Amino acid sequence: MHLFYLPAASQNVKNFNKHALVDLIRFAGRGVARTDIAQELGLTRASVTIIINNLIESGIILETESRSTRSGRPPVVLDINPKAGLAAAIDMGATHLSVALGDFSAHILEEMEQPFRIADGPDRCLEESYRALRSVLEKRGLQIKDLSAVGLSVPGPVITDTGTVMAPPIMPGWDRFPIRATLENLWELPVALNNDANFGALGEWVYGAGRGEKNLAFIKVGSGIGAGLIINRQIFGGTTGSAGEIGHLTIDENGPLCSCGNRGCLEAFAGGHAIELQAQKLIESGKRTLLSESNVKKITVREVAEAARRGDLAAQEILHRSGTFIGIAVAGLINLVNPSVVIIGGGVAEVGELLTAPIRKVVRERSLRAAEHAVKITTAMLGRRSTLIGAMVQATNVAIHTMIERKPAWTKADAKPKQLMGNHNNKEVVISAEETKTLQTSNSIK
Ligand SMILES: [Zn+2]
Numbered sequence: 001m002h003l004f005y006l007p008a009a010s011q012n013v014k015n016f017n018k019h020a021l022v023d024l025i026r027f028a029g030r031g032v033a034r035t036d037i038a039q040e041l042g043l044t045r046a047s048v049t050i051i052i053n054n055l056i057e058s059g060i061i062l063e064t065e066s067r068s069t070r071s072g073r074p075p076v077v078l079d080i081n082p083k084a085g086l087a088a089a090i091d092m093g094a095t096h097l098s099v100a101l102g103d104f105s106a107h108i109l110e111e112m113e114q115p116f117r118i119a120d121g122p123d124r125c126l127e128e129s130y131r132a133l134r135s136v137l138e139k140r141g142l143q144i145k146d147l148s149a150v151g152l153s154v155p156g157p158v159i160t161d162t163g164t165v166m167a168p169p170i171m172p173g174w175d176r177f178p179i180r181a182t183l184e185n186l187w188e189l190p191v192a193l194n195n196d197a198n199f200g201a202l203g204e205w206v207y208g209a210g211r212g213e214k215n216l217a218f219i220k221v222g223s224g225i226g227a228g229l230i231i232n233r234q235i236f237g238g239t240t241g242s243a244g245e246i247g248h249l250t251i252d253e254n255g256p257l258c259s260c261g262n263r264g265c266l267e268a269f270a271g272g273h274a275i276e277l278q279a280q281k282l283i284e285s286g287k288r289t290l291l292s293e294s295n296v297k298k299i300t301v302r303e304v305a306e307a308a309r310r311g312d313l314a315a316q317e318i319l320h321r322s323g324t325f326i327g328i329a330v331a332g333l334i335n336l337v338n339p340s341v342v343i344i345g346g347g348v349a350e351v352g353e354l355l356t357a358p359i360r361k362v363v364r365e366r367s368l369r370a371a372e373h374a375v376k377i378t379t380a381m382l383g384r385r386s387t388l389i390g391a392m393v394q395a396t397n398v399a400i401h402t403m404i405e406r407k408p409a410w411t412k413a414d415a416k417p418k419q420l421m422g423n424h425n426n427k428e429v430v431i432s433a434e435e436t437k438t439l440q441t442s443n444s445i446k
Contacts, residue, residue, distance in 0.1 A: 017043060018051055018404050022060065022080070026105075026400070027206065031066055031077030052078065059084050060104075060403060080105050080400070085148040087399045088136070089391035090129050091196065092154050093347075094118050094170050094223040098385075099132045101140065102392045104148075104400060106206075110136045111388075118155060121173030126182065144187050148399035151192045151391030152183065153199045155224060160241035163193050169248075169259035170224055190402060192394040196220055196346075196387045197244055198235050200380070201228025203390030204343050208381035215339040218386065219246065219330060221322075221348040221355070223272040224259065229337060247271060249329050266329045270322040272301045272348045278318045279304045289314040305351035316354060323355040327362025334367045334375055345380030345387075352379055 020041055025032050032040075038048045055061045062081040082103040091098040097116035101109045112132060118125060133150075137143060156168025163180025165171055180193045201210070201218035210216040210230065218228040225247030229236040236243055247267035248260050255264025256274070268274055276299055282289055283296045290307040291299065291314070307315035330342055342363075344356055360377050367375075380386045 015404055017041065017047070018055065019401055021048070021051055022055065022400060022404065025061055025078050026080050026396075031064060031079040033066075033075055033077050037078070055404075058403070058406075060400065082107060085399055085403065086142070086146055087149045087151070087392060087395035088133055088147050089151045089388050089395055090133060090153065091199070091388040091391055092116065092118055092125060092129060092152070093196065094155050096347075097129060097132055098388045099129070099136050100388055100392055101136050101142070102396065104396055106389070106392045106396045108389075108392065110139050112136055118171050119173075122177040122179065122182075126179075130186070144189070147187075147189055148403065149190045149192065149395045150183070150187065151194075151199065151393070151395030151398075152179070153194060153196045153387050153391045154179065155196050155222070155226075157242035157245060158193055158195045158198075160194070160237055163191075165195075166240075166242070169261075190398045192391070192398045194235075194241070194391070194394065195226060195228075196222070197226035197228035198237065198241075199228070199388075199390030199394065200345050200386035201230050201343075201390065202235060202393055203382055203386040203388070204345065204380055205230050205233075206393050207389055208386060209343045209378050210341055213340050215337065216341045216343060217244075217330075217333055217337060217339045218343045218345055218380070219326065219349075220346040220387070221271065221326065221344060222346040225267045225271045225326065225329075225346075227333065229339075231337065246329050246333060249332070251325055251328060266325055270325040272346075275301050275304055275318055275322055275348065278321075279315070282314055282318070287314055291315055301348050301351075305348075305354070308351065308354050319351055319354045320358050322348070323358030324362055326355070327359040328366065330359055330377070331363045331366035331372075334363060334371045338371045338374070340374055340376065342375055342377045343380050343386075344377065345382075347384055349379050350383060 021037060024037065024040055034052065038045045059081055061078050063076050064079045066075045066077045082105040084104045087102055089100045089102065093116065095116060096113055098113045100111040103109060114132060116128065154165060156165040156171040156174065159166050164176045164178060165174050166176060168174050180191050183191045197218060197220040200220050201216065204210040204218055205213065205216060214233055216230045220226045227244035227246040229244050248258065248262065248265045250264050251266050251269055252264035256268040257263055258265035258268035279291055279299045280296055283291050290310055290312040291303065294303045304315050304318055308319050334342065344359065349355060356377060356379055363372060363377060382389050
């Protein structure tokens with residue numbers, strides 16, 4: 001197995017083996033024996049010993065008993081020291097805000113979710129997120145300064161170099177707002193910013209339905225629709241970070257108006273908002289449906305899903321149609337990218353087979369056999385939490401690799417906001433794995 005870490009341009013190449021070794025351990029899930037490390041990294045035992053001793057001394061890794069279930073005395077393995085530090089994840093959705101506190105193993109220690117409106121704009125939303133983060137920390141008697149990094153997910157096209165979103169369809173007021181710089185300045189911490197679909201892909205890849213896969217697509221079906229792509233075991237952001245905007249593929253040029261201003265995008269046919277609009281129309285039409293019990297103005301996807309589960313044919317039809325449209329786009333994506341797994345996640349995907357069955361059917365009909373025969377279509381294993389967990393994974397990536405570099409800018413005592421505003425590329429902390437065995441055995445998040 002070869003896992004390797006790609007250092008950011010600003011980072012010290014001489015620490016490359018340290019970074020690679022730490023990632024090898026992190027994504028092995030059950031710890032790695034010393035003897036395996038030299039082999040995996042192609043290093044001599046002597047140099048591995050020096051690196052390991054150094055990492056143990058700095059408290060980043062520790063020796064522990066293997067959690068494998070083989071009989072006999074458990075072998076001693078190396079694992080991440082979960083107590084080496086704390087990180088936080090914030091998932092800003094269109095209508096929900098989730099915040100979590102985690103240790104360096106990306107295990108969630110505290111978590112909360114509350115209603116939210118991304119359309120309220122950056123000032124109010126960032127203030128609310130800050131308040132939510134503080135209340136999560138307070139449960140453990142902690143403060144912001146006790147964190148090493150924060151992962152922040154937003155429901156819009158992120159420009160990773162600048163830490164902003166550009167012309168985000170469902171985030172009015174956020175266009176080019178300096179999200180990352182503002183928070184890093186305020187919190188004096190590295191902030192890893194990405195969009196919900198990319199973090200969802202990362203979460204499912206490390207701890208969910210995509211463990212160990214080389215190429216995967218995560219389709220986030222929430223109020224909007226987006227895709228996160230992992231290609232060759234790396235998040236594929238494209239040139240500016242906005243790859244995967246599958247929700248704005250045109251399905252019908254004369255179709256309904258989309259939040260992006262175009263007509264007939266996939267999102268306008270099949271996203272959560274589109275599902276709710278169809279449910280409203282259904283109720284108003286006076287047809288027999290369980291949905292008539294709901295408040296027509298406030299109908300939610302969850303209510304549509306619940307009615308469908310209870311056997312309501314009209315509700316099932318809405319979800320079936322949504323799945324069919326998503327299937328058309330996914331079939332194209334499969335032809336283009338040839339992934340081994342497509343994971344359907346986000347709030348709407350919680351309806352499960354009602355949505356995935358039509359997607360599978362359309363993919364069978366429309367994808368080229370060469371790509372279609374190799375792909376598995378499944379629902380997210382982490383449910384609504386794929387994105388939050390992915391943001392936590394990336395926050396711990398940044399925290400641990402920053403700790404290895406021991407950048408003085410991040411030590412609390414002499415943290416200077418000016419330095420924090422710089423263009424350090426914490427989003428460049430990318431993990432790549434050449435082989436998959438250990439990832440498949442990785443333990444799931446608590
Ligand atoms: Zn659109």
